Amino acid sequence: MICLAGHQLAKNFLDSDQVIHVLSGTDIIVNQSELVCITGQSGCGKSTLLHILGLLDAPDSGTIELFGKEINSNSPDAAHIRNRDMGFVFQFHYLIEDLNAQENVAIPAMIAGESRQKSMNRATEILHLFDMDHRIGHYPNQLSGGEQQRVSLARALINNPKIVFADEPTGNLDPQHSLEVWQNIQKLNQDFGYTFVIVTHDSELANSSPIRYELKNGILVRNN
Numbered sequence: 001m002i003c004l005a006g007h008q009l010a011k012n013f014l015d016s017d018q019v020i021h022v023l024s025g026t027d028i029i030v031n032q033s034e035l036v037c038i039t040g041q042s043g044c045g046k047s048t049l050l051h052i053l054g055l056l057d058a059p060d061s062g063t064i065e066l067f068g069k070e071i072n073s074n075s076p077d078a079a080h081i082r083n084r085d086m087g088f089v090f091q092f093h094y095l096i097e098d099l100n101a102q103e104n105v106a107i108p109a110m111i112a113g114e115s116r117q118k119s120m121n122r123a124t125e126i127l128h129l130f131d132m133d134h135r136i137g138h139y140p141n142q143l144s145g146g147e148q149q150r151v152s153l154a155r156a157l158i159n160n161p162k163i164v165f166a167d168e169p170t171g172n173l174d175p176q177h178s179l180e181v182w183q184n185i186q187k188l189n190q191d192f193g194y195t196f197v198i199v200t201h202d203s204e205l206a207n208s209s210p211i212r213y214e215l216k217n218g219i220l221v222r223n224n
């Protein structure tokens with residue numbers, strides 16, 4: 001079943017008087033429970049593509065469908081779809097410094113209307129999946145980089161999203177922590193069927209991913 005489809009996505013940026021062509025009408029299809037990796041040179045447009053797919057930015061032209069329904073970053077329910085159906089993990093964790101790990105993870109559930117108690121319980125459950133039980137009361141500055149990323153992953157999952165977007169989720173980590181986060185992602189995909197679209201510079205990670213695309217000259221090219 002097709003989870004997410006992007007059709008003919010195009011995006012240019014205007015930089016003083018120069019047009020930067022970033023996406024040139026590219027397509028992407030992500031099936032449910034797939035883990036898709038996107039690689040490509042720095043500046044080729046990977047983050048731009050991910051932001052467009054995740055409704056954080058609008059394409060100049062082209063359309064996006066989530067389970068066959070067209071969705072649009074300008075539509076009134078875009079924020080709702082993002083919070084309920086999509087999870088995001090960024091290169092820099094963007095955790096809230098004044099909240100501990102459990103509270104950071106619980107926030108999207110509370111925004112979605114869940115009670116504080118239920119949200120906090122579910123946050124505890126997800127953090128447990130990542131072997132973070134002993135860190136739930138820690139604040140972001142008391143966590144290692146790998147732990148911060150695991151909290152970000154847990155936060156991305158709390159509302160049981162239909163799809164999780166991750167932009168360089170291991171980009172800031174040493175090889176050991178990078179491997180741990182990657183193993184968590186693979187486990188979530190294989191054991192729980194979560195659908196992922198992951199942008200990574202790390203060719204080793206990309207090579208162990210079942211579906212790989214390279215973004216080149218504004219077009220996604222299947223690499224395996």
Ligand SMILES: Nc1ncnc2c1ncn2[C@@H]1O[C@H](COP(=O)(O)OP(=O)(O)OP(=O)(O)O)[C@@H](O)[C@H]1O
Pocket residue numbers: 013014015020022040041042043044045046047048049
């Ligand atoms: N808001 C913007 N205004 C102007 N140019 C932009 C804007 N956002 C991105 N760009 C340009 O668009 C191109 C693609 O940027 P993008 O961040 O998508 O690349 P990337 O593939 O994610 O790179 P990296 O691997 O370094 O993260 C770059 O040349 C960038 O400078």
Ligand SMILES: [Mg+2]
Pocket residue numbers: 046047048167
């Ligand atoms: Mg980027």
